[in-house]
Amino acid sequence: MPDGAPKKPSRIQLRNRRTILDAALEVFSRHGYRGSTLDQIAGSAGLSKPNILYYFDGKEDIHVTLLNQLMETWLDPLRAMNAAGDPQAEILAYVQRKVDMARDLPRESRLFAGEILQGAPRMRPDLETGLRPLFDEKCNVIQGWIDAGRLPPLDPQHLIFSIWATTQHYADFEVQVNVLLPGEQDPHARASAHLQTMFGKLLAL
């Protein structure tokens, strides 16, 4: 029979796969792919190493699964940018969603950053097929706003890069931020205010 019907996974399967992926996210995001060991993941998941290999084909399988899931989450905030909305409000709302994501999903941000930093060895196809079409589409939306005189002339592509860079910075460089802002209870609140101001000025007509 063709494996078109992979049989519904049992409750245990579902629970354990989720546990493993969560543990792996924790470990991979802190130590990178090569810096993480199956023993660490197993320990963090509270399972034995062979047990983990019962649920996944290997270390790489876990990593790839994680990256694939991540791509979906990652694109959501950009997808939500609506061409029919108000340009300034849409872009500033996008900035806010990215700030919130850096605060709420720092592990995901670091996993992604680590993968890109090392040349995206396991993710380049996903970048081409998943990210790039969406990126191009939204650049066109922004360019349309500019052409309609609803935004000042600016470089849509580099605008998006700047939004990514500034927001993800608070997750990816968290340690540095904490060293430089000691005792700050909520860096993200001030970060958010600063970024809204900065991009607000950039987008003002």
Added chain:
Amino acid sequence: MPDGAPKKPSRIQLRNRRTILDAALEVFSRHGYRGSTLDQIAGSAGLSKPNILYYFDGKEDIHVTLLNQLMETWLDPLRAMNAAGDPQAEILAYVQRKVDMARDLPRESRLFAGEILQGAPRMRPDLETGLRPLFDEKCNVIQGWIDAGRLPPLDPQHLIFSIWATTQHYADFEVQVNVLLPGEQDPHARASAHLQTMFGKLLAL
């Protein structure tokens, strides 16, 4: 005798240590600390593995040496920001120096990013003693300019974070940038223009 006089290193020592560090920078910046092997570094340097261990005490020694050297280079552009100069010009010149650095020293940028991303396990002391005093000093300079009415009110700390994030993005996320700007011969030129515009608007009175 106390080792206060470590004897001047020979010509060969100097050349080989430099060769090794350059090879190590190449390898570490691409694969991270754990992802790099002494064999890779040896191969890239054109030396044998034991020969490398003749010049350095071990893998970690090479990495730490590299990070210490890097910190100096890294702080230079910020050090050059002059309290006696014109605020807008000083800050925009700083942005430009950082853009140039991302273009000319991407390996150094990625090495630094990788270290911070993983929690700065070998660099935290350097951050406290090297980076933080300078950061605080320059934040005070910027705050002084604001208080003197020479800059609009803004958050000096997060301004610097934004400069770091946007400029280093082009080195650290180079692969992603290349995927999204295919066929672009010189992304840094457009990046520079965009960042000068953006920070120019932010700093305008």
Added chain:
DNA sequence: TCGTGGATTTACCAAATGGTAAAATTTTTA
């Protein structure tokens, strides 16, 4: 409740990797 298939553990293994000892070679010095 008993048997069966799924889940888990125990006991391993081969390859990779950081590192060392000592011989051999080259360079420098007297």
Added chain:
DNA sequence: TAAAAATTTTACCATTTGGTAAATCCACGA
């Protein structure tokens, strides 16, 4: 140039690590 010092290579070793085989345990439907 010959001895001494510095450099490089050869041959290893111990540990770590991703992964496997097979025995054992356990949940669940007949």
